[in-house]
Structure formats: C-alpha cells, structure tokens
Amino acid sequence: MSCDVAVVGAGAAGLRAATVAARAGLSTVLVDSYERAGGQFYRQPASTPYPPSPTQVEGRELIEAAYAAGVEVRTGTSVWDAAARPDGVTLWLTAGDRLSTLECRTLVVATGAHERVAPFPGWTLPGVHTAGAVQALHKGHGVPVGERVLFAGSGPLLLVAAAGLVETGTRVVEVLEATRPVRAGARHPWATAAGLWRQGERLREGLGGAVRLRRAGTPLRTGWGSVRALGGDRVEGAVVSRVDRDWRPVAGTERTVSCDAIATHYSLVPATELLRLLGARMAHRPELGGWVPTVAASMATSLPGVFAAGDCTGIGGAGLSLVEGELAGLGAVAYVTGREPGRAPLATLRRERRFQRLYGTLFTPQPGLAELATPETVVCRCERVTRATVDAAVAAGARTVQSVKAVTRCGMGPCQGRICLPAITRLADAGPPPEARAPLEPVPFEAVASCG
Amino acid sequence: MSATVRIEVDGREMPARGGASVAAALLATGLPAGLFCGIGVCHGCTATVDGVPGVRTCVTTVAPGMRVRTGGDSS
Numbered sequence: 338m339s340c341d342v343a344v345v346g347a348g349a350a351g352l353r354a355a356t357v358a359a360r361a362g363l364s365t366v367l368v369d370s371y372e373r374a375g376g377q378f379y380r381q382p383a384s385t386p387y388p389p390s391p392t393q394v395e396g397r398e399l400i401e402a403a404y405a406a407g408v409e410v411r412t413g414t415s416v417w418d419a420a421a422r423p424d425g426v427t428l429w430l431t432a433g434d435r436l437s438t439l440e441c442r443t444l445v446v447a448t449g450a451h452e453r454v455a456p457f458p459g460w461t462l463p464g465v466h467t468a469g470a471v472q473a474l475h476k477g478h479g480v481p482v483g484e485r486v487l488f489a490g491s492g493p494l495l496l497v498a499a500a501g502l503v504e505t506g507t508r509v510v511e512v513l514e515a516t517r518p519v520r521a522g523a524r525h526p527w528a529t530a531a532g533l534w535r536q537g538e539r540l541r542e543g544l545g546g547a548v549r550l551r552r553a554g555t556p557l558r559t560g561w562g563s564v565r566a567l568g569g570d571r572v573e574g575a576v577v578s579r580v581d582r583d584w585r586p587v588a589g590t591e592r593t594v595s596c597d598a599i600a601t602h603y604s605l606v607p608a609t610e611l612l613r614l615l616g617a618r619m620a621h622r623p624e625l626g627g628w629v630p631t632v633a634a635s636m637a638t639s640l641p642g643v644f645a646a647g648d649c650t651g652i653g654g655a656g657l658s659l660v661e662g663e664l665a666g667l668g669a670v671a672y673v674t675g676r677e678p679g680r681a682p683l684a685t686l687r688r689e690r691r692f693q694r695l696y697g698t699l700f701t702p703q704p705g706l707a708e709l710a711t712p713e714t715v716v717c718r719c720e721r722v723t724r725a726t727v728d729a730a731v732a733a734g735a736r737t738v739q740s741v742k743a744v745t746r747c748g749m750g751p752c753q754g755r756i757c758l759p760a761i762t763r764l765a766d767a768g769p770p771p772e773a774r775a776p777l778e779p780v781p782f783e784a785v786a787s788c789g
Numbered sequence: 790m791s792a793t794v795r796i797e798v799d800g801r802e803m804p805a806r807g808g809a810s811v812a813a814a815l816l817a818t819g820l821p822a823g824l825f826c827g828i829g830v831c832h833g834c835t836a837t838v839d840g841v842p843g844v845r846t847c848v849t850t851v852a853p854g855m856r857v858r859t860g861g862d863s864s
Contacts, residue, residue, distance in 0.1 A: 370829065371848055377828060383850050384808025434841065451830045463821050470827025470847070478806070478813035571821075718825070718833060751832035751843065756825075779832075779843050 340364040340409075342669045343428060343441035345416055345611060348376020349655040350647025350662035351447030352399045357666025358445075359406035363673055366439060367408050368430065370415040370778070374400045376449055377469065378655040386479035387505075418775035419444075421615045421640050434781050443642040443669045446612055447662060450605040450626065450648035452494075453702065453759050456716045456724065457709040459566025459575075460601065468602035472498035481507040483598025487575050489513040489563035490602040491584075492700045493543060496557070498600060500546030503553035510596050512550060513561040513577055515584045515603075515706075520560075521699050532695025535688055564591060564709065566599055575599055584705030604700045606759045607649045613773035615640055621770070624697030625651030627759055628770045635668035635678065636661055644668050652696065657689035707763035716764075717757040719750020727764055737768025751779055794853040799860070811838065811846035811857055820859070822846060836860075 342358040344351045347369035359365040367374070375381040379396025389397075403410060411432070418429035426444040430437045452467040459465070466474075466482055468490065474480045485508050488499040499512045522529035533540060550557050560579055564586050567574040579590040607626045613619060617630045618639035629651045630638045636646045646665035647658035664681050671678035710716060712725035722745050730744040738761050741747055747761055748754025748771070754761075758771050793804045796814065805814035812834045815822040825833040829848035837858040838844040846857070 372850060382808070384806075386806075451828060452826065454826075463823075466824060467826050470824060473827045473847075474813055474816065474824075478809050478817070480809075480813045480817045482816070718831065751835070752830060756831050781841075 338437065339440035340366045341442050341673050342366070342445065343368065343426070343439055343443075344445040344447060345369075345428070346376065346447035346449055346647070346649070347371075347374035347400075347403075347410065347412065348447060348449045348647060349378055349399070349658035350449075350665070351376070351445065352379075352403050353659050353662030354445045354447060354644070354646055354666035354669065355408045356399075356403045356406045357663055358669050359403070359408045361670040361674070363670060365406075365408045366441070367403060367410045368414045368416060368428070368439070369410075369412050372413050374403070374410055374412055378658075380473065380477065382477035385477055387476070390476075415778040416611055417778045417780045419611060419615055421643060423641070425642060426615070429775070431778060431780050436780070443644065443672045445662075445665045445669055446638075446643065446645045446649060447647045447658075447665070448608040448611055448649045450607050450652055451755060453603040453606045453626075454601055454756060455603055455702070455706045455709055456714050456757070456760055457563065457565055458711050458714050459568065459572070461715050461718060462566050462568050462572050463570070464568065464572030464598045465566055466598065466600055468495050468498040468600040471598070471600040472501060475502055475505055475507065479505075481505070482600070483572075483596070484508060485510045485596045486598045486600055487511055487513070487563065487577075487594055487596040488600045488602075489561075489575070489577065490600075491515040491702070492602055492604040493539075495600070495602050496543060496546045496550075498602075499555070500549040503549055503555055509550065509553065509555045510594055511577070512555060512557045513563060514557070514559045515562045515580050515703070516699050517559040518699050522695075525698050528691075528695055528698055531691045532698075534691065536692055539692070562586065563599065563601070567593070572597055572599055580705060582703070584703035585708065586705070603702050603706060605648060605652045606755075607651060608755070609649055609770075610753065610755070610773040610777050612638065612643075612645060612649065613770055614775065614777060615643060617643060617645070619770040622651060624694075624701050627762065634664075635671075636665035637668055637672075642672055651693065653689060653693035654696070656685075657693055660686045660689055702763070704763070707760065710760075716760060717745075717747040717750065717754075719752050719756075720746045722747040722757075724764070727761060731764060738762050738771045739768060742771065753777065794851055796851050796853075796855040796857060798857045805851040807851070809851055811836070811844075811849050811851055811855070813847075814851050815846065815857075815859070822859075
C-alpha cells in the first residue's frame with residue numbers, strides 16, 4: 338500500500354496536518370495506535386458517564402473534518418519500524434497481530450508527548466499513578482483511583498486534573514506544585530506578560546481550577562513537593578516537604594499526609610522514538626521537554642520529506658500543535674506537488690510560541706527532581722533496575738544515557754525507556770540522544786517471522 | 790450510557806461498564822490493574838486478553854465475553 342502523505346499520530350497536530358494534505362487532493366493516511374482518534378488532549382472516550390466537554394466536542398469536529406477531507410484514518414495501528422529512503426519513507430505497521438507496510442512520499446510525525454515521572458521512594462506501590470492516568474480514569478470511565486488523592490509534581494495538568502476530580506466529588510487532600518509560578522514569572526516579567534497575552538482561555542481554566550479546589554477545601558501549595566510514598570501493599574500516605582528553587586526538599590519542613598492514592602506529573606516529554614529511529618537530527622532542549630528534532634519554519638526535519646509537528650517537537654500544548662500541524666501539512670503538500678506552500682496562520686503561531694516559552698520558563702524540571710530516588714529506589718520499572726545500579730554504572734564510566742542503558746538494562750523493557758530514560762538523563766550526562774530501535778512497540782514474533 | 794457487559798477475569802465472571810477500558814473495569818471492582826500511566830506507554834497494566842499476551846489493558850476496551858488473565862505476564 339502506498340500514499341502521498343502518511344501522518345503518524347491522530348492528536349491535534351496530526352489531525353490538522355492530515356486534513357490540510359487531504360484537502361489539497363493528496364492521498365493521505367493517518368495512523369494512530371489508540372482505538373479512537375483524538376490523541377490525549379482531544380481524547381474521545383468510547384463512552385463516558387459525563388456529558389461531553391467543550392474540548393471533546395472540539396476534538397470530534399477536528400476528527401470529522403479529517404474524514405470529510407478524505408483522510409484514510411487507521412486507528413489501533415502502531416508503527417513498529419520505519420526507514421527513510423531518498424524517494425520516501427517505509428512504515429512497518431502492526432494492528433493487533435496483523436502486520437503491513439505503508440510506503441509514503443512524505444511523512445508527518447505527530448507522536449505527541451507523554452508524562453514525565455521521576456522515580457521516588459515508594460513510586461512503584463499500587464495507588465501511585467500519573468496525573469494523566471487519574472484524569473483519564475475519572476473523565477473517561479468514572480472510576481476514581483482512591484478516596485483521598487494527593488496530587489504532587491509540576492505543570493498545568495496537575496491543577497486541571499485535580500480540579501476535575503474534586504468536581505466529581507472525589508476528595509483531593511492537597512495539590513503540591515514544585516514551581517512557584519508567581520515568583521518565577523516575576524523574575525521574567527516581559528516573557529510572562531508576552532506569554533499570557535491573549536491567553537484568556539488558559540488563564541480562566543487555571544484560575545477556575547484553583548477556585549474549584551478552594552471551594553472543595555483542597556489546599557493548593559506552590560513550592561511544595563512529595564518526597565516519598567508510604568505504605569506496605571499499597572499507598573497509605575506520603576511524606577511531603579517544601580522545595581527550594583532547584584526543587585530540593587527543604588530540611589525541617591517534612592510532614593506526613595494521609596492518602597490512598599498519589600497522582601504524580603512533572604510536565605511532559607516529547608515522544609521522539611520514531612524520529613530517532615529514522616535518524617532525524619536531534620537537539621537537547623530542556624525547556625522544550627528534552628530531546629527534540631531540529632525543525633525548519635516549515636516543520637521540516639533534517640530528513641528530506643519528513644516533517645514533525647506538535648508536542649513531539651517540543652512541549653507547547655494543543656493550540657501550538659494545531660498551528661504546527663497546519664504548517665507541516667502545508668509543507669508536505671509543497672514537498673509532494675512542488676508548488677509554493679500555502680499561507681499559515683502566523684499571528685497565532687507567534688502567540689502560541691510565546692506561551693510555549695513561558696511554559697518552559699515555569700515548568701522545566703529542576704535538578705532536585707533527580708535526587709528524590711534513594712539507592713534502593715527502582716528507577717526502571719520494566720527491568721527493576723535500582724538507582725544504586727545506575728549510579729554504579731555512571732561511577733564505572735558509563736557517562737551517557739546510551740551506555741547506562743547498555744550496562745544496566747535500564748530502558749530495555751517493554752516501555753522502551755519511555756518512562757525511565759528521561760530520569761536517567763538527569764543522573765548521567767545527556768550525551769547523544771538515546772538510540773531508538775525496532776520494534777518500537779512489542780510485536781508478536783510469529784507475526785514478524787511470517788512476513789519473511 | 791452504555792450497557793453492562795460480562796467479562797471473565799482469571800476464570801471469574803464479572804460485570805464491566807460497556808465502553809470502559811479493561812484496566813478501568815478491573816479497578817472499578819477493586820482489582821489491582823498495575824495501571825500507572827494510563828495511556829499505553831508504561832506497559833505496567835499488560836495482561837493476556839483472549840489469548841494474546843502483553844495487551845495494554847488501559848487502552849483496550851472491554852467486549853462481551855472477553856477473557857482476561859492477569860499476573861504471570863511479564864511480556
């Protein structure tokens with residue numbers, strides 16, 4: 338099977354890129370590993386006990402626009418291998434146990450992001466989840482993760498997810514945000530003012546969340562963090578403390594909080610596995626979330642005919658993802674047809690880029706985060722590798738993430754390092770970007786063998 | 790909004806809300822699901838579903854008669 342444009346990831350950026358390409362008359366295939374299009378921000382639950390939110394409605398409209406433009410949408414389909422050739426890209430796809438290949442002349446990678454988590458003592462206990470998981474469970478399924486939930490970490494999703502939970506009657510004991518946004522913003526007044534310019538909706542959402550928490554009697558503390566989870570078989574509490582500017586616990590401020598679930602979240606990490614597998618040039622940009630592809634204004638990567646858009650190019654949120662998706666779609670059309678690219682909404686792009694810079698200023702993880710793990714803390718959940726093992730490897734000369742991985746097996750389990758490697762990046766030097774190898778997703782061996 | 794379906798978990802039949810993810814169905818009845826990230830990234834919640842090992846239960850929707858085997862699945 339072949340097409341003009343393949344788009345990987347049916348979130349904000351991918352939906353918009355695919356729609357732009359298909360409207361220009363190009364044969365366009367949009368691939369997504371989930372059962373339904375929408376990605377994380379515009380997630381479309383199979384069914385939900387609650388009426389659809391404005392965001393879900395907006396997402397449905399984006400999906401309907403893609404179908405109306407003639408995009409072939411393939412959900413439940415993951416890319417497990419890929420190769421860039423001079424005349425295009427080959428994608429190897431898996432849908433359950435069915436394998437197929439897709440040849441495309443140009444590729445748009447819009448794989449989004451996932452939550453950053455930091456290993457801390459007790460984080461592998463049942464009852465510790467990411468804030469995103471807690472939000473997805475209650476929004477999509479009406480299932481609360483506990484009766485007294487502690488939210489601790491950094492980033493707007495923490496506040497939004499906590500506010501959503503109290504609205505449905507679940508008790509949130511405290512929300513602890515490591516950053517002090519007002520203080521950090523005051524250090525960069527111009528960037529802050531510019532970043533918030535025409536962001537009324539985001540400000541309203543943030544303030545609205547804070548008001549809902551206040552009404553529910555939930556303290557929202559900035560400059561605080563969780564230090565460790567307590568409990569035997571599952572979470573029974575947490576030790577929390579004030580944290581300084583570098584997010585290091587302030588001695589003497591520790592106290593114990595009683596809770597039966599912990600939602601953790603330290604902003605987001607761009608999902609760049611496919612770009613790294615293809616060999617796109619990468620740069621380490623902590624303020625954008627870590628390793629990101631270097632992209633031109635057209636969202637073209639260093640590889641001919643390969644574009645990238647949305648959070649996988651740097652955390653910026655759905656608004657920026659939509660504009661970047663449009664740019665990448667226009668770029669892909671220009672690449673295939675040889676025509677001049679169409680006009681992009683540059684004013685919106687500039688506004689969203691300013692917000693992205695502010696987000697980076699406020700929510701980039703600080704060094705103290707890497708120090709929460711004690712020697713016996715499991716760092717790699719898949720392979721059960723402890724901090725002591727990683728430290729020993731670094732002390733023995735494994736300086737880069739790649740060499741730590743090779744020596745300790747950290748990042749070699751089924752999650753392919755998506756959870757632990759960002760944490761290892763803070764324990765070792767970043768070095769070159771960690772290698773991504775096929776299969777990107779676990780593939781049944783018989784299936785690979787059968788395709789010869 | 791959606792009818793209840795019946796699924797089989799480790800040999801025991803149980804109800805699940807139609808449209809729920811397998812992990813949500815397990816958690817709703819108090820069963821540990823290993824759920825951590827909730828978006829199919831961490832593979833902490835994998836189980837054998839209808840004979841297929843390593844299925845991420847947080848991003849798989851329940852279906853009537855679905856057979857889920859938890860534990861012993863290290864994929």
